[in-house]
Structure formats: C-alpha cells, structure tokens
Amino acid sequence: MTEPARLSPGDAAPDFTLADDAGGQVSLSDLRGRKVIVYFYPAAMTPGCTKQACDFTDSLDSLKASGYEVLGISPDKPEKLVKFREKDGLTIPLLSDADRSVMTAYGAFGEKKLYGKVVQGVIRSTFVVDEDGAIEKAQYNVKATGHVAKLRKDLGLD
Template identity: 80%
Template sequence: MERLSPGDTAPEFTLTDDRGEQVALSDLLGRKVIVYFYPAALTPGCTKQACDFSDSLESLRAAGYEVLGISPDKPEKLAKFREKEGLTITLLSDPDKRVMQQYAAFGEKKLYGKTVEGVIRSTVVVDEDGKVFLAQYNVKATGHVAKLRKDLALNNAEEEPHNGA
C-alpha cells in the first residue's frame, strides 16, 4: 500500500475500542482527527506516546481535534493499558492489521538493524471532510506529540504532567 499524502481521502474504518464499542472514522466527520498507529500497548515507547497524547487531549480538543490510537492489541489489553496509565484518548483494536495496511502503517521496517515486518509508528491527521491533512511515517514515540503540535501550528503551552494510576 502506498503511503497517504495530503489531499488523499482517508480510508474509512470501523474498529472496536477498549470498552467493546464500535468507532467509525465517519462518525467523526466535521471534526479533525489525529489517527496514530503504534506497535503494542504497555511497552515503554508506546506508553510514553499514549501518555503524551492523553496529556495534550484537552488542548487538542479545544483546537478541534479528536485522537484515535490504533494498535493490533485486543480490546482487553487496551482496557488494561487505559486503566494502568490513566489514558483519556480513544484506543482502537486492529488485530488483523487491515486498517494499518490501508494507512500504510504496517509493512517492512528496520528494527535493530534488521528488516522486519511490523507496525510502522505513523500519524495521519484527517480534516473535517475526511481528507488527509498530514501524514507522518516512522515517527519517534518520544517528542512526537510536541512535534505534531508544532507541525499543526498549535500553541505549545506546557501540558500538565501525566501521572498514571
């Protein structure tokens, strides 16, 4: 699958969240949506990234953005992730990696110098009309939210530090 570019129509999806509810991208039309893909809940890098998004959620929502975090984890593991880390963002399960493939967030990547197949840490910002506004691939877990806020020209006011449960 080719990587998405600004102006592309964002692939529609419906996935199950950590509470067992169905969430569809089309349900969020009219809002800007940050869709980010991460390899695995409850791992250090993914935890840092999810906590950063949760810490920024209030200010992102004030700027008109919703945040969806997508991983191949089952909803039960996502629920543990939310509870353990006190996350406030929406966590979605893509166990067959179908949505990740549609967004080019799954495929060959370098891991410790080896080429492997896996989740490519990626972020796609979808505008109010369902079009790709920004697509970033191979992003770093640490510092990504701050960089994304800068790329979206959002005020980078200090966020409240995250204190997981």
C-alpha cells in the same frame, strides 16, 4: 525492501470501524466535521508506546479545544487495551486493529528495520484527517518521544 503504499496530503482517508477498549465500535466516518488525529503504534504497554499515549492524553484537552479528536490504533486485542488504559490513566480512545487491515490501508504496516533487521511490523505513524475526511498530514516512522509536541507545533497549536 518494499515499502507499503503511503498516503499523502489530499488523499481520502481510508474509512474504518474498529472495536474500542470500552466494548464499542468507532467509525472514522462518524467523526466527519471534526479534525481527527489517527495514530498507529506497535504495542500497548511497551515503553515508547506508553510515552506516546501518555503525551496524547496530556494534550487531549487542548487538542479537543482546538477542534481535534485523537484515536490510537494498535494490533492489540481490546482486553489488553483496557489494561493499558487503566494502568496509565489514558483518556484517548484506543482501537484494536487485530488483523492489521486498517494499518495496511494507511501504509502503517509492512517492512521496517528493527535493530538492523528487516521485519514485518507496525510503522509508528500519525495522520491528521480534516473535516471532510481527507488526509491533511501523513507522518511515517515518527519517534515516540517528543512526537506530540512536534505535531502540535506542525499544527500551529504551540
């Protein structure tokens, strides 16, 4: 099983501009000067991804107060992301990476094990990008449940 190339702390975060669920575009480079949590998830409106997105939404005010922005990225089209936001009352920006090019650049798309089979798919991953655009933390194969609490602890926010 070949793993996608992975990013490590100190690497430059690959820049991107993606469509959001509000009909706009979000560029990572526009957020320079702030810390950004970029997380990749497989599919909107699935149980694990909903739990993770709700956890980030619940923590958003305190994360922002600590200087962090949060971006959630999936291969879903913007129309589905609008439904996801409305259904679950999400307040984090949801971005569409329909061609999976950003996920690939971050090593968050590739071969993974699903129910014992090797498949191509989104590898649930979270990255913390510092104010200068460098990777501060790179976490691959994270669990949907409890991830935000662990990340907050890793960042010294709890």
